[in-house]
Amino acid sequence: DGGITQSPKYLFRKEGQNVTLSCEQNLNHDAMYWYRQDPGQGLRLIYYSQIVNDFQKGDIAEGYSVSREKKESFPLTVTSAQKNPTAFYLCASSISLGGEQFFGPGTRLTVL
Amino acid sequence: QQQVKQSPQSLIVQKGGISIINCAYENTAFDYFPWYQQFPGKGPALLIAIRPDVSEKKEGRFTISFNKSAKQFSLHIMDSQPGDSATYFCAAPQTGANNLFFGTGTRLTVIP
Numbered sequence: 001d002g003g004i005t006q007s008p009k010y011l012f013r014k015e016g017q018n019v020t021l022s023c024e025q026n027l028n029h030d031a032m033y034w035y036r037q038d039p040g041q042g043l044r045l046i047y048y049s050q051i052v053n054d055f056q057k058g059d060i061a062e063g064y065s066v067s068r069e070k071k072e073s074f075p076l077t078v079t080s081a082q083k084n085p086t087a088f089y090l091c092a093s094s095i096s097l098g099g100e101q102f103f104g105p106g107t108r109l110t111v112l
Numbered sequence: 113q114q115q116v117k118q119s120p121q122s123l124i125v126q127k128g129g130i131s132i133i134n135c136a137y138e139n140t141a142f143d144y145f146p147w148y149q150q151f152p153g154k155g156p157a158l159l160i161a162i163r164p165d166v167s168e169k170k171e172g173r174f175t176i177s178f179n180k181s182a183k184q185f186s187l188h189i190m191d192s193q194p195g196d197s198a199t200y201f202c203a204a205p206q207t208g209a210n211n212l213f214f215g216t217g218t219r220l221t222v223i224p
Binding site: 004006033035040041042043044045048050058090092097098100101102103104105106108 | 211
């Protein structure tokens with residue numbers, strides 16, 4: 001089955017810890033994205049990548065970091081600098097930047 | 113910052129009724145306006161999209177109406193069903209970037 005997988009589904013973190021969220025796609029898409037979803041605020045873009053070894057900040061990149069070493073993978077690290085990290089995180093991909101985006105099932109991060 | 117204004121925030125409709133969700137956007141870099149449907153705890157899924165060389169697109173019970181001069185577009189769900197109960201997001205292209213800017217979402221509840 002082609003698609004986007006995110007792991008884990010639920011993640012708990014203590015304050016001051018970094019945590020990495022996984023996103024893998026087997027759709028052969030060049031572009032990948034990370035969004036954060038909070039109640040009443042829709043989806044906000046954290047980072048995006050147009051191609052391997054390239055990525056750009058989105059609207060709310062502070063406190064986050066990414067890498068794109070492989071076409072299939074776009075992990076997101078939530079660092080201790082992110083002041084309010086508890087949220088639902090969504091990864092998406094598209095054939096090219098600006099194309100139809102396909103979303104993964106999401107990871108719910110809770111900071112204890 | 114590019115914004116998309118979506119209304120209403122929540123909507124309750126009787127089974128068989130028409131659900132209407134509206135979005136207004138600012139300037140855009142390219143012409144692609146999708147609607148996404150999201151069920152609780154899941155990632156959004158593309159429902160229907162329009163490129164505004166046409167003023168309307170229909171797929172089954174779902175119709176997008178587009179008014180380019182007013183910079184508005186809307187989603188109509190005909191014969192609404194309880195299974196349509198979900199959160200709906202509109203999106204519009206960001207100015208100066210090949211990314212989408214999402215509305216804040218509309219929570220639709222269809223009462224049997």
